[in-house]
């Protein structure tokens with residue numbers, strides 16, 4: 686199998702730089718006329734899959750919204766991942782895991798080893814136990830053609846207190862994460878398998894330290910568009926020369942146009958066109 690960076694590059698070039706999140710909030714289940722139970726969850730996911738599989742570069746199921754329904758919810762997540770992968774749509778499983786190395790290896794087995802029923806094309810990971818603690822996830826990803834998106838500068842207002850802090854090297858914590866990613870991706874062309882998560886919401890704050898993404902050679906997942914207030918027009922000032930590697934991510938803004946298949950497709954097409962225009 687081709688490596689993740691190459692597969693994502695091809696999908697972004699063909700379908701546009703859009704990732705749609707499947708985030709089945711209780712309020713969205715309600716708005717779609719579905720019960721907040723595993724059956725409602727399954728209908729929600731299958732509707733999103735019917736509307737979007739094969740149409741967007743990547744789909745990002747948010748694991749917590751499935752886990753909150755217990756083992757039946759995890760079964761829906763497993764089938765969601767399987768259906769999406771069978772349709773040729775890249776699955777970025779949003780689990781934001783991070784742990785001591787020996788346990789990180791178990792997360793790698795669960796979500797990145799192709800033999801696992803929950804294996805995705807890529808996962809989100811938290812480096813705040815130290816970037817090196819993610820090594821087992823990165824190694825499993827590299828061995829199996831999968832990817833890891835590492836949280837660098839998150840979209841939430843609380844993220845800056847940790848991620849803008851300046852360490853002894855004189856760089857912000859976010860920048861050190863990006864520099865670590867650059868080392869893992871060295872030699873990959875056009876794009877390595879380890880990406881950064883940088884929130885689209887961080888533009889517009891003159892005190893925000895600029896990020897140097899030039900040498901990262903990896904994809905940048907940019908959530909925070911739509912419901913959290915960021916717009917594609919905000920991306921240029923944040924990402925500059927790294928814009929061609931940015932994968933814009935929307936969840937609620939697109940999902941609120943459901944449950945109609947045509948309306949979901951129209952919302953995704955509009956978002957993809959807007960991102961193409963601005964990236």
Ligand SMILES: O=C(O)c1cc(=O)[nH]c(=O)n1[C@@H]1O[C@H](COP(=O)(O)O)[C@@H](O)[C@H]1O
Nearest residue numbers: 747809839840884908909912913935936937
């Ligand atoms: O890793 C993520 O996907 C993520 C990182 C981040 O910094 N901010 C962020 O919002 N996310 C996720 O992206 C999705 C955003 O959802 P909406 O705000 O509904 O578009 C949620 O599933 C979040 O968990």
